[in-house]
Amino acid sequence: MFKEYRKTATVKAKLFEKGDEDGFVHRDKYGTQPDLVPYISTLENQFHKGEFGQHYVCVGVKGERWLVEKSIFEATYEAVS
Numbered sequence: 252m253f254k255e256y257r258k259t260a261t262v263k264a265k266l267f268e269k270g271d272e273d274g275f276v277h278r279d280k281y282g283t284q285p286d287l288v289p290y291i292s293t294l295e296n297q298f299h300k301g302e303f304g305q306h307y308v309c310v311g312v313k314g315e316r317w318l319v320e321k322s323i324f325e326a327t328y329e330a331v332s
Contacts, residue, residue, distance in 0.1 A: 260312055261331060267306040267318060276300065293317045 265271075272289035276298050290298040291308060294315050301308075301318040309324075310316050319328075 262309045262311055262328075264307045264309040264319075264324065264328065266321070267301050267303055267308045269303055271308050291316055291318060 267289075269289075271291070273291050274289070275287035276290050278284045278286050278288050278300075288300045289303060290300045293299045294317075299318055305321050306318040307321060307324040307328075308316060308318055
């Protein structure tokens with residue numbers, strides 16, 4: 252049986268913008284498409300790909316970073332004062 256849980260930690264976040272990326276990689280893993288997409292390095296994935304303006308970059312309590320889709324972030328996080 253599943254129990255419900257609520258996160259109590261806060262995160263710092265901002266809309267993912269040019270300059271927040273750690274680099275760029277090819278859109279597909281074989282490099283056959285010429286377009287490049289930005290990525291950040293996370294604890295789980297060296298190349299966590301995202302899109303500028305379509306993701307939020309979050310920073311956790313230990314300085315770890317990850318990307319969250321904009322629609323999911325705005326539906327599940329709220330600003331604290």
